[in-house]
């Protein structure tokens with residue numbers, strides 16, 4: 001069934017693991033992910049961005065997720081990723097999503113609070129949960145000094161005030177991750193001191209880590225080997241994700257690793273099988289690669305195997 005993340009996060013917090021939130025756009029991606037979650041008996045969040053809704057159309061995405069639930073019998077959270085205004089959150093809530101993100105991180109603290117409160121009020125009246133974001137995820141240069149960090153990363157005391165004043169159900173924080181395939185110029189580094197502080201100040205409150213793909217080197221290499229050109233791509237090492245999962249982080253967002261897994265598999269297949277032009281053949285390879293990658297995350301990184 002479609003469920004909210006309330007129970008999932010409570011268990012993840014207590015069990016010191018994280019639930020994977022995977023971005024979906026099409027049938028093969030959805031199938032690969034749910035098959036992995038099913039085999040690992042894992043909790044699952046499928047999330048949809050505004051871009052994904054535009055690409056696949058809302059009606060298709062909703063039906064594909066419903067079909068995945070019908071086929072697997074899984075409990076799934078259907079979540080709006082990075083809702084940028086009240087209107088898109090409302091649309092998704094009215095469409096049957098069980099969770100929405102209102103991303104007011106680009107606004108001032110007070111404006112972010114006001115916007116988040118408005119979404120929380122509409123969502124909670126309808127049994128839907130809300131994620132908000134405080135702090136900015138933009139990639140920053142190496143060796144940032146303390147005052148630069150304080151300007152960008154989530155302020156622990158503000159996080160407490162934000163959660164209290166908005167009544168939000170979970171909070172995405174900025175501790176050095178960023179979206180996409182180029183997260184760090186030099187050594188990967190996250191501000192664990194800050195995460196520990198936020199976890200301590202907000203006990204039992206679920207935190208969310210965006211921009212958390214590892215940018216798995218094997219997929220980057222395969223893309224480059226089979227005609228791609230993505231040099232210097234770098235993500236969050238798996239050890240850091242394991243460490244974050246043991247703290248307040250209960251939801252880990254993954255999109256880039258899905259894109260890389262699928263693209264690497266399809267590039268390889270088409271290069272090695274130049275005579276093939278049946279999309280089912282190469283999309284099937286993409287789906288298989290997604291499933292294997294997601295199983296690996298669930299089992300070896302997030303720690304949520306058999307936690308359904």
Ligand code: G3H
Pocket residue numbers: 023049050051052081082179255256
């Ligand atoms: O946070 C961004 C997600 O990876 C979604 O990306 O807006 O290109 O669909 P998108």
Ligand code: 13P
Pocket residue numbers: 023081082178179180181209210211212213214253254255256257
């Ligand atoms: P990645 O780009 O690291 O996969 O992050 C995805 C994300 O945060 C979606 O909201």
Ligand code: ZN
Pocket residue numbers: 082179210211253
């Ligand atoms: Zn994100």
Ligand code: NA
Pocket residue numbers: 012013016017018244245246247248249250
């Ligand atoms: Na956790």
